[in-house]
Amino acid sequence: MKSAQNKSPNEVLIGGVEKREIVIREYDVRWPEIFAAQAAVIGWALRETAVRIKHIGSTSVPGLAAKPIVDVLLVVADSADESAYLSKMEAAGYVLRVREPEFHEHRMFRTPTLDVHVHVFSNGSPEIDRLLAFRDRLCANSGDRQLYEETKRDLAARDWPDMNAYAAAKSEVIERILGAAAIG
Secondary structure, three states, X not given: OOOHHHOOXXXXXXXXXXXXXXXXXXXXXXXXXXHHHHHHHHHHHHHHHEEEEEEEOHHHOOOOOEOOOEEEEEEEOOOOOHHXXXXXXXXXXXXXXXXXXXXXXXXXXXXXXOOEEEEEEEOOOHHHXXXXXXXXXXXXXXXXXXXXXXXXXHHHOOOOOOHHHHHHXXXXXXXXXXXXXXXX
């Protein structure tokens, strides 16, 4: 395996671009249970390597429609140091999908069934606070929650080359909601 420093630009998405249908489902009360089960697996596999494990993304917001993919935030001491967690995550059944050294050393694992994404960041990364602030704002503010859901439904109805293009298209609304969170 190549290190993050020796990767080619095409290795940001391990396995390359995948076109997947984007479907928004009504909130499922099982999503927190799925998160809890995944958090237990990750916590057991990584033990003290896992600094924090949190439920993030749309499935963490009660009442919010979402893609049926549970997002997990995993905080480790240094996400660039894959030797501390990569083999343990793989042994627990997760597959490395994203390696973004230029974006806060972000890594993303997923389950083989593609229903869970585990986002890995280094302890102290400002992205951790952004992800949690966004989740908390959507939980607390019904207007922002409705705006975000409407945006997602509109964008999901379009044709995208992959899920990353869909995610990028949500950026403007996400930044607006984060800005409101900083004010409110």
